Amino acid sequence: MIGPLFPELLAAAQHGDEESFAVLWRDLQPAVLRYFQVVTGEAAEDLAADSWVSVIRGLGRFRGDERAFRAWVFTVARHRAVDWRRQAARRPTSSVPVEQLADRPASDDPVAAVLEAQSTRAALALLAELPPDQAEVVALRVLGGLEVAEVARIVGKRPNAVRVLAHRGLRRLARRVEAAGLARGVTR
Amino acid sequence: MSDDDALGVDMHRPLGFLEPAPPAADQDLLERLLEGRLEPASAPPGYGGLARLLATATAPAAPEELAGGQMVMATFAAVMRSHPPILSPRRSAVSSKVFTMKAAAAALVAVLSIGGIAAAATGLLPGQASPVADQASASTGADAAAHGLGEAAVANLGGTAQAGSTGGQGRESAVGPDATGAAQAGLCRAWQAGQGADHGQRADSVAFQALVDAAGGADKVAAYCENVTAANSAGAHGQSQGSPPSGSAPPTSVSPPSSGPPADPGPPASTGAGGHGQGGPPTTTG
Numbered sequence: 001m002i003g004p005l006f007p008e009l010l011a012a013a014q015h016g017d018e019e020s021f022a023v024l025w026r027d028l029q030p031a032v033l034r035y036f037q038v039v040t041g042e043a044a045e046d047l048a049a050d051s052w053v054s055v056i057r058g059l060g061r062f063r064g065d066e067r068a069f070r071a072w073v074f075t076v077a078r079h080r081a082v083d084w085r086r087q088a089a090r091r092p093t094s095s096v097p098v099e100q101l102a103d104r105p106a107s108d109d110p111v112a113a114v115l116e117a118q119s120t121r122a123a124l125a126l127l128a129e130l131p132p133d134q135a136e137v138v139a140l141r142v143l144g145g146l147e148v149a150e151v152a153r154i155v156g157k158r159p160n161a162v163r164v165l166a167h168r169g170l171r172r173l174a175r176r177v178e179a180a181g182l183a184r185g186v187t188r
Numbered sequence: 189m190s191d192d193d194a195l196g197v198d199m200h201r202p203l204g205f206l207e208p209a210p211p212a213a214d215q216d217l218l219e220r221l222l223e224g225r226l227e228p229a230s231a232p233p234g235y236g237g238l239a240r241l242l243a244t245a246t247a248p249a250a251p252e253e254l255a256g257g258q259m260v261m262a263t264f265a266a267v268m269r270s271h272p273p274i275l276s277p278r279r280s281a282v283s284s285k286v287f288t289m290k291a292a293a294a295a296l297v298a299v300l301s302i303g304g305i306a307a308a309a310t311g312l313l314p315g316q317a318s319p320v321a322d323q324a325s326a327s328t329g330a331d332a333a334a335h336g337l338g339e340a341a342v343a344n345l346g347g348t349a350q351a352g353s354t355g356g357q358g359r360e361s362a363v364g365p366d367a368t369g370a371a372q373a374g375l376c377r378a379w380q381a382g383q384g385a386d387h388g389q390r391a392d393s394v395a396f397q398a399l400v401d402a403a404g405g406a407d408k409v410a411a412y413c414e415n416v417t418a419a420n421s422a423g424a425h426g427q428s429q430g431s432p433p434s435g436s437a438p439p440t441s442v443s444p445p446s447s448g449p450p451a452d453p454g455p456p457a458s459t460g461a462g463g464h465g466q467g468g469p470p471t472t473t474g
Contacts, residue, residue: 016268018261025260030249045256052260056267111237123245141222142242167218170238177237 001145002027006066014060021059025052028070031143032077037124038139039081039132040088047084051077071150074140078154081136111180126173134169137162 002009002023012020032051036044054076062072111126127135127142133155140151148166152159217235220226221242228239403412 018265021264022261026254030253033253049256053263056264118244120244120247123241126241127245142245166222170218170221173241174235174238177241178234181237
């Protein structure tokens, strides 16, 4: 989050100020990219870049505070993700095994990769193992920093459904992590 | 959705293979995890690993995650040039510090060019005339200055934007004004403007981390920014002064593995104002 300076940066960016836009981009790009890594996998970088093009085109017409801006950027991102999935359904799948995404090859278990090597990519890959609707909601809440109501608007579900999906996703992840931890004796 | 979840929230599977069911977490705990308000160290048994997992997922940006910056900034410049932003009637209360700086610059120019004549004609000292002039040019000048600088920046970038959008491989060779340099100045302004407020949080934020890195440490940001902004305001269109050489570090080899069209989002400047599909209309949420 940028905080109190956001309105100024946004206004300047809307007037074409490149530096100000760069600040907005740097603040949100990692979250956007990681969202795509969870919900779409390998196409993440391209989709993030596409999303920013849309954001740039719509920037002048955006009105709202920083929360609303985040929510809008993720709304745009989700459109991209939905389009991509639609197309992906017609493509042969070639999913990369989670194990290969760990930054360090030392681990045979992605959970261990996360906990030991603190690999963000491996952590995202674990989130991506959730059922898609849970993964998406957890990603928007955790990575996007969005609230229940905002996520509900973005994914077109009721707030309560969003809450339940997120909680289920977390419980499932907790089980996954603890099980792996117990198996390896590294739990605490 | 799937098997075990369908059983219901608190019903544990009788025979999960090796899966010890964590204690039924209360909603509040889960919400704190979702909002990143739970330190892994203080997580209850059964959730420590998850807390660490989520903390890792939200770790500060790695350099390669910001590798696409130049391309995005080139797109920004190109789009802003070809479709100058259509803004609704100017909000009166944009008492922006960013603008204030620009207004100050505009006012200075105005004073320099008009001041002499005015003083010569009326005998007024520029100093006496300035409060009024200030007000006037601050309000009218803010816009002009903002537009002016914006255009200048865009003009500066013209070359890069083209280089960037002609082909995917231009991605790395198109250097030009360099997003890190520009971003640095913007960050510095932001940092300076917010100084005295909540820095702790500030220094932690992803956006400012880059600044700390560039400065070589959190305690050096102030001095670093002084240089950047001094250089910026000294040479009217400062940002062309080139970026700190340290910054241009990682042209990493993050090229997307997927094939398809080059990573380049295509010529954003093409034509269509109508070209952005359903991504378009910004939500006007409250």
